[in-house]
Amino acid sequence: MDVVAFCAESRVVVVAGKGGVGKTTIAAAVARMAAEAGLRVLLVDLEGRSGICAAFGRPGNLGYEQGTLFTAPQGSGWVEGRRLTPDDALLEYLADHGLQRVSRRLVSSGVLDVVATAIPGIRDVLVLGKVKQLERAGVADLIVVDAPATGHAMTFLTSASGLLEAARGGPVRSQAAEVVELLTDPARCRVLLVTLPEELPVSETIEAAYLVEDRAGVHLGPVVVNGWEEAPAALAVSAGTAAEAAGVELTNAQLDALEAARSFRLRRAALVTEQVDRLRQELPLPQLHTPRLEAAGIGPVELSQLSSALAAEVGLLVPEVDGV
Numbered sequence: 001m002d003v004v005a006f007c008a009e010s011r012v013v014v015v016a017g018k019g020g021v022g023k024t025t026i027a028a029a030v031a032r033m034a035a036e037a038g039l040r041v042l043l044v045d046l047e048g049r050s051g052i053c054a055a056f057g058r059p060g061n062l063g064y065e066q067g068t069l070f071t072a073p074q075g076s077g078w079v080e081g082r083r084l085t086p087d088d089a090l091l092e093y094l095a096d097h098g099l100q101r102v103s104r105r106l107v108s109s110g111v112l113d114v115v116a117t118a119i120p121g122i123r124d125v126l127v128l129g130k131v132k133q134l135e136r137a138g139v140a141d142l143i144v145v146d147a148p149a150t151g152h153a154m155t156f157l158t159s160a161s162g163l164l165e166a167a168r169g170g171p172v173r174s175q176a177a178e179v180v181e182l183l184t185d186p187a188r189c190r191v192l193l194v195t196l197p198e199e200l201p202v203s204e205t206i207e208a209a210y211l212v213e214d215r216a217g218v219h220l221g222p223v224v225v226n227g228w229e230e231a232p233a234a235l236a237v238s239a240g241t242a243a244e245a246a247g248v249e250l251t252n253a254q255l256d257a258l259e260a261a262r263s264f265r266l267r268r269a270a271l272v273t274e275q276v277d278r279l280r281q282e283l284p285l286p287q288l289h290t291p292r293l294e295a296a297g298i299g300p301v302e303l304s305q306l307s308s309a310l311a312a313e314v315g316l317l318v319p320e321v322d323g324v
Helices: 003-007 023-036 051-055 086-096 100-108 111-118 122-137 150-166 171-184 199-216 239-246 252-282 300-314
Strands: 012-017 040-045 067-071 078-083 142-149 189-195 223-228 287-291
Touching: 003 023, 003 300, 012 023, 012 150, 012 199, 023 040, 023 051, 023 067, 023 078, 023 142, 023 189, 023 223, 023 300, 040 122, 051 300, 086 122, 122 142, 122 150, 122 171, 142 150, 150 171, 150 199, 171 189, 189 199, 199 252, 223 252, 239 252, 252 287, 287 300
Parallel strands: 012 142, 012 189, 040 078, 040 142, 189 223, 223 287
Antiparallel strands: 067 078
8 A cells, every 4th residue: 555545544643552652753753754645744733742843853842823844855745733732722612603802811711621620521522623623624635633642542532422422412512523523434534553562552552442442433543563673683693603603703701791682682572573463463453563763862864764664564554445
């Protein structure tokens, strides 16, 4: 499957995962991958993370207004980013309903906290309602949403359906209904879960996948296994044998240290393979593997490596036929 076809499967991609698995980085990599394929991409940040701008080599944090993060060297693809918070969404919602004069005063007075207590889930519905509005307006070919960490992501994705069941009528119920329509339509929205090839993140990803499908009715895309690594083929040879073949004389202490390092790397690779296999068995979804990067942080160079790796993995996917 080519990248354009992959990205065309839904107009909104929600990237979710346990904290610390590289979820925000993968969201940025998906956005850059799509832009390099010639698509217009809007990357939406919900938590004010500075890592997004840094990954694209931009200073500061995203603001409420859209700003350019990346322009593809060739073609018409680009990535624009913006931050979206419940307060921002409420301001727009009130302004759209003729309350522009009092909207900022209501927000600054803390009314959203009162409303959130009285109507659980309203914060998430407001944010997703804005995402729905952006999707309908066709502001980009693809909207990539960097969702909250897994725990909150479950609430984030299921609040609309819960509110829809609780509210009998009115604008809140209408907004919730429209958000549910967005989330449950695979042509409009799907979720990419991100995990590390480690026991706890894999277990949480498996649990989250079934919960979000059952409770939110969303369509799950491939699982992104971040930090994937395979042991180099050269490690199949012992340190002593490699040294002898290279004509290098080493002390016993040096050989012991090299052999210990080789054994450690092989054990780590075996654990990675074990967890990826378990993920495949317990969660039968396609997987996209992104490499483990030995870097102090994620900047444009590292993001380019990850987006290229994602594109290569997408190329290995087999397109679905008649929903199968």
